[in-house]
Structures are given as structure tokens and as C-alpha cells.
Amino acid sequence: MIMIINSFYILLIVLVFLIGIYNFLFLIFSQKTEKELIIILPEMAKKTLMVNVGISIFAFFIILYVLLQRII
Amino acid sequence: MLKHYQMIRKIEEGPPLPNGERILLRKRQHWFMLAIPVLFTFIIGLIVIVSLFYLLVLKLNNVSIFISSSLVILLLVSSIIIKLMVDWHCHFYILTTHRILEVSYKPLFSNYINNVILNQVKSTEIDVEKSGLINQILDMGNVYVTFDRPTHGELFSLLNIQSPRSVGFLMSEVLDIEKRDFMKTPLWYKSDDEKKPFRITEEIFPGKILGAI
Numbered sequence: 001m002i003m004i005i006n007s008f009y010i011l012l013i014v015l016v017f018l019i020g021i022y023n024f025l026f027l028i029f030s031q032k033t034e035k036e037l038i039i040i041l042p043e044m045a046k047k048t049l050m051v052n053v054g055i056s057i058f059a060f061f062i063i064l065y066v067l068l069q070r071i072i
Numbered sequence: 073m074l075k076h077y078q079m080i081r082k083i084e085e086g087p088p089l090p091n092g093e094r095i096l097l098r099k100r101q102h103w104f105m106l107a108i109p110v111l112f113t114f115i116i117g118l119i120v121i122v123s124l125f126y127l128l129v130l131k132l133n134n135v136s137i138f139i140s141s142s143l144v145i146l147l148l149v150s151s152i153i154i155k156l157m158v159d160w161h162c163h164f165y166i167l168t169t170h171r172i173l174e175v176s177y178k179p180l181f182s183n184y185i186n187n188v189i190l191n192q193v194k195s196t197e198i199d200v201e202k203s204g205l206i207n208q209i210l211d212m213g214n215v216y217v218t219f220d221r222p223t224h225g226e227l228f229s230l231l232n233i234q235s236p237r238s239v240g241f242l243m244s245e246v247l248d249i250e251k252r253d254f255m256k257t258p259l260w261y262k263s264d265d266e267k268k269p270f271r272i273t274e275e276i277f278p279g280k281i282l283g284a285i
Contacts (some may be wrong), residue, residue: 029179
């Protein structure tokens with residue numbers, strides 16, 4: 001049971017990491033698109049992407065801390 | 073916010089285009105095409121969180137895992153919703169006096185530009201379609217423009233746009249009237265230039281024109 005829960009935490013960490021990378025790349029490519037097409041992207045979308053990247057980094061460290069506490 | 077961003081930029085604020093080209097129409101897809109996937113994503117996320125609550129809190133009595141996994145689910149849902157919004161925002165149709173353009177940019181995924189230069193093709197048919205109860209209520213439909221393009225697809229489609237009938241009528245006028253300006257003096261028409269009434273001349277003896285069309 002403990003192994004299953006730890007594996008679940010590891011899965012969450014990997015997911016958070018991947019989501020963070022995806023949001024970061026999406027933000028960069030959206031900025032590139034904005035320059036290429038001269039389209040004004042919604043400010044809300046850009047801010048939400050930045051917030052998502054921040055939350056991903058935060059969640060990554062929190063889940064890693066909880067997992068390490070369980071293991072150690 | 074959606075209303076303000078219906079247009080890319082006000083036509084009057086746009087920079088002047090070269091060669092006297094004028095933008096006649098700029099249109100994104102109907103907001104309904106964005107609302108449905110966003111709502112669907114939100115509902116799926118909610119169902120997953122409720123399921124996790126039932127499983128992790130009520131059954132296993134483990135609140136910390138539930139909080140961690142809910143955070144991840146919320147991150148995932150917001151990432152998907154942002155992607156849907158940006159994809160909708162970067163997909164639009166432009167009609168100018170010289171061309172008709174469909175641009176679909178999906179950052180990080182795909183780019184698609186379909187550019188039909190109007191003075192190189194002839195528009196044979198413009199069809200407007202608005203079928204279904206929801207489309208009738210929301211005034212949403214498709215406009216299909218058929219060109220005689222033997223080397224490419226013949227059909228240019230404007231899908232799920234608002235007020236397709238008015239767009240169809242505008243395109244009928246533009247593709248008809250403006251085409252006359254491009255074909256003002258093609259080869260088989262009589263020249264408008266009084267100083268050069270003949271298009272093709274043939275010179276056999278130096279300095280004298282013997283044949284003229």
C-alpha cells in the first residue's frame with residue numbers, strides 16, 4: 001500500500017514537471033506567434049500561462065518534499 | 073473579453089497594405105466553437121476531482137494525496153483551456169481585394185495558411201450553409217467558395233462563422249466586382265489606352281507596322 005502511494009506521488013511529480021515544461025514552451029511559442037502574425041493575444045491567457053508555470057514549479061517542490069518525507 | 077478580441081485589430085488602425093490592397097473582412101470562428109470544448113474540459117476535470125475525492129478522502133482517508141492530485145488536475149485543466157483559447161484566437165479568415173486567406177496557428181503544434189490569390193483564379197460558386205437547430209439559433213454556419221484551381225483543392229471553406237449569409241453576400245459582391253478591376257485589360261479585351269490601341273504588332277519592314285491586332 002505504501003509503495004502504491006509512493007508510486008502515485010512519483011506519477012504526480014512527473015505530471016507536474018511535464019505540465020510545467022509544456023506551459024513554458026507554449027508561452028514562448030505564443031509570444032513568437034504574436035510577433036509573426038501581429039495578433040494581440042489576450043492578456044489573461046499570457047498571465048494564466050505564467051501563473052501555471054509558477055504553480056507547476058511550486059507544486060513540483062511541494063510534492064517532492066512530501067514524497068521524500070514519506071521515504072526518509 | 074471575447075467581444076473585444078473578436079477582431080484582430082480595428083480595420084482603421086491597421087497599416088496600409090501595399091499595391092492598394094484593402095482588407096474587407098476579418099472573421100474568427102463563432103465563440104460557440106470555443107465555449108463547448110472549454111465547458112467539456114471543465115466538466116471532465118470536475119468529474120475527475122470528485123472521483124478522486126470519493127476514492128482518496130472518503131475511502132482511503134488520505135487528504136494530502138487528494139490535495140496534490142487535485143492541484144495537478146487543476147493545472148492540467150487550465151493548460152488545456154488556455155490552449156483552446158489561444159488556438160481559437162489564432163484561427164481566422166481574411167478577405168482583401170487581392171486575396172482570401174485562412175490562417176490557423178496552433179502554437180507548439182501546427183501552422184496552416186491557405187492563401188488564394190483572387191486574380192489568379194475564378195470563383196465559380198459561393199454556397200452558404202446553416203443547418204441544425206443550434207446553428208439557426210446562434211446564427212452560425214459555413215461559407216463554401218468554389219474556385220477553378222486544377223492544381224489544388226477547389227473548395228475554400230469558412231467554417232462555423234457568425235452571420236454566414238452576410239459574409240456570403242459580401243464575398244459574392246467582392247469576388248464579382250473586384251475581379252473586374254483585375255481583369256480590366258486582359259489580353260483578349262480591347263485596350264483602353266488611346267496612345268497604344270494595338271496590343272500585338274508585327275514589324276516586317278523597319279519603321280513600318282504591317283500587322284496589328
